Structures are given as structure tokens and as C-alpha cells.
Amino acid sequence: MSKRTRIRFIINPTSGTNSRVDVAARIREHLDERKYVHDIMYTTHAGHAPELAHQAANEGIEVVVAVGGDGTVNEVARGLLKTETAxxxxxxxxxxxxxxxxxxPMALEGAMRVINQRNVITIDSGEINQHPFFTTAGIGFDAYISSVFAGNKKRGLQTYVELVMKEVLSYKHLPVKASINGKSLExxxxxxxxxxxxQYGNNAYIAPTADIQDGLLDVCLVRRLDLVKALNLSYCMLTKQLANPDSAEYFKTERVTVQTEEDIMYHADGEYLGKAREFEVKMVPLSLKVLVP
Structure with missing residues (x-):
């Protein structure tokens, strides 16, 4: 019998709306124990998952599974960056x-099948002011919504959409100076x-042409927003299309710097990080191993 792969599940017990499901039992039910020997750890506080993931990598564990939402995935992935652990x-x-x-797959059984197949690729990650992200980061309105959402007791897609609809036309643009592909932009x-x-998540595509292995950031800039532009941008995000040029502009680059005269909010993978006046955003090519279908 060949040596089994060591795998560790890091579970955020507060993620998701169905807390009654015994995730550990379902993991044991669907994991191929001919291939894997597993253990399970639970996070107890924000910032715990990176510690657990980094510890697992140091122990030489081959696969670490993030069981949770985008915040948990970001934390676990941060702990595995530039290691041999997937x-x-x-x-x-x-x-x-x-x-x-x-x-x-979104269903546990389907996601467990992916784990059992153990098909590993290497993907890029990004950094905004040295904070890693794996899907998107941003400044302005999406960060503002992240800050409001973080303080809301209700979670889920419906709550997020309600917040966006409530705030989208009252949020004010700010002047910025940016450098993209070596060109200055005011x-x-x-x-x-x-x-x-x-995408941000929920199949809302902010950068439909983004490639997670090309070493490039896809930058989407919305200068100002009115009702017509908001409707166009929303439709295109839901249909995986680029928005009209008068609604949004798109750039591909390895690095972006931004300066503002006023503090502006920013986020990474939907996690509100605070405010700043200077930003450096860059790619870290092929820095994370991940299991995919």
C-alpha cells in the first residue's frame, strides 16, 4: 500500500448559515482514506487560521483545507503562501x-471529490499594502460596502445586495492619482x-478576463457612477461581460500605485482593512499551490 497523504482541515465554526450540519462527520464520510490520513482543527478567533495553516506547512503536511467562507480561505491561503503545502x-x-x-463545487460532496482527485496547480496571489489577496482587492465603494457588511449582524447574499442597493448612489467619488503600466493617471x-x-463571489464578475496564472492584475476603474452606469455595470457583472467604456475602464498590469488627498477605504477578498492615502498593489506570481477539478 502506498504512503497516504497527510491532510488537515481547518474549520471556521462560524462560517455559513447552516451551523447544525456536522461538517467533521461529513468529511469523514466522503474522504478517501486510502489516499489520505487526516486531522481537523477549529479556529477560535480572527487571525487564527493563518497560524494553523503556517504550522501545518512547517509540519510538512501536504494539503490544508479551508472550511469556511472567503475570509477563512484568505487566512488559510496566507499561511500557505510560497510553501509546498497545497x-x-x-x-x-x-x-x-x-x-x-x-x-x-459548492456542495460538500462535490468539493470532497476534488480533494480526493488531488489535482494540484499553482496560482498567483496579490498584495495590497503588503496584505495578501487571492480574488480581489479594492479601494472606494466596494471597500465601503465591506466595512458596512462586516458590522452587520445579518450575513448572506441578500443582505449584501440590500446594502449595495441602499448605498450605491449616495457614495461619493474621490480624486486619486494612479500609476498603471508606468503611466500617470489623475x-x-x-x-x-x-x-x-x-469575480468577487456569487458569480459577480468584476474582471471577466482575469487569469489567475498570468502574473497580471486586472484593474477595473469606475470614475463616477449614476443610475444608468450602475445598471450597465450590474448587468455586465452578472453576465460575465466587460462594461461599456463610459461605465468602467479596464487595465492589465503587474503593479499599481495610488495616492489620494483624503483617507479612502480598502479591502482584500472582501475583508475591510481600514483607510489609507497611499496604496501599492502588486502581483506575486505562482505563489500558492491549490487543488482544483
Whole structure:
């Protein structure tokens, strides 16, 4: 019998809306124990998952599974960057942006089949002010929504959409200075999204042409937003199309710098990180191993 692969599941017990499901029992039910020997750890606080993931990599564990939403996936992936340990995902959140981009099934049984197949690729990651991200980061409106959503007791897609609809036309753009592909740009900024993957989550595609292995950021700049532009942008995000040029502009680049005269909010993978006036966003090519179908 060949040596079994060591795999560790890191579970965020607060992720998802169905907390009654015994995830550990279902993992044991569907894991191919001919291939794997597993253990399970639970996060107890924000910032715990990177520690657990980094510990697993140091122990030489070959696969670490993030069981949770986008925040849990980001934390586990941060702990595995530039190591030989591969990330796997059991989606259990409301957005599941990286899992959806990688075409990992949303149902546990399907995601476990991906794990049992153990097909490993290497993908890019990004950094915004040295904070890693794997799907998207951004400044402006999407970061503002992330800050409001983080403080909301209700979770899920419906709550997120309700917040966007409530705030989208009242949020004000700010002037920024940016450098993209070595060219200076002075512009209004309603939102500037930096995409490694194509979507935020929930199949909302902010950068439909993004390639997670090309070493490039896909930048989506919305200078100003009115009702017509908002409808066009929303339709295109839901249909995986590029928005009209008067609604959004797109760039591909390895690095972006942005300066503002006022503090502006920013996020990474939907996690609100605070405010700043200077930003450096860059790619870290082929820096994370991950299991995919």
C-alpha cells in the first residue's frame, strides 16, 4: 500500500448559515482514506487560521483545507503562501469567490471529490499594502460596502445586495492619482478594483478576463457612477461581460500605485482593512499551490 497523504482541515465554526450540519462527520464520510490520513482543527478567533495553516506547512503536511467562507480561505491561503503545502477549499460562505473561480463545487460532496482527485496547480496571489489577496482587492465603494457588511449582524447574499442597493448612489467619488503600466493617471474614483480572479463571489464578475496564472492584475476603474452606469455595470457583472467604456475602464498590469488627498477605504477578498492615502498593489506570481477539478 502506498504512503497516504497527510491532510488537515481547518474549520471556521462560524462560517455559513447552516451551523447544525456536522461538517467533521461529513468529511469523514466522503474522504478517501486510502489516499489520505487526516486531522481537523477549529479556529477560535480572527487571525487564527493563518497560524494553523503556517504550522501545518512547517509540519510538512501536504494539503490544508479551508472550511469556511472567503475570509477563512484568505487566512488559510496566507499561511500557505510560497510553501509546498497545497490549499484545498470546502466552500461554506456566502460569496466563495476563489472556489467559484476555480470551479470547485459548492456542495460538500462535490468539493470532497476534488480533494480526493488531488489535482494540484499553482496560482498567483496579490498584495495590497503588503496584505495578501487571492480574488480581489479594492479601494472606494466596494471597500465601503465591506466595512458596512462586516458590522452587520445579518450575513448572506441578500443582505449584501440590500446594502449595495441602499448605498450605491449616495457614495461619493474621490480624486486619486494612479500609476498603471508606468503611466500617470489623475482621475475621479468611485471604485478601483484589483482582480487576480475574475469575480468577487456569487458569480459577480468584476474582471471577466482575469487569469489567475498570468502574473497580471486586472484593474477595473469606475470614475463616477449614476443610475444608468450602475445598471450597465450590474448587468455586465452578472453576465460575465466587460462594461461599456463610459461605465468602467479596464487595465492589465503587474503593479499599481495610488495616492489620494483624503483617507479612502480598502479591502482584500472582501475583508475591510481600514483607510489609507497611499496604496501599492502588486502581483506575486505562482505563489500558492491549490487543488482544483
Amino acid at each position: 490549499l484545498a477549499i470546502l466552500p461554506k460562505g456566502s460569496g466563495n469567490g476563489l472556489a467559484r473561480h476555480l470551479k470547485i 482621475t475621479d474614483c468611485y471604485v478601483m478594483a484589483f482582480a487576480n480572479a475574475a
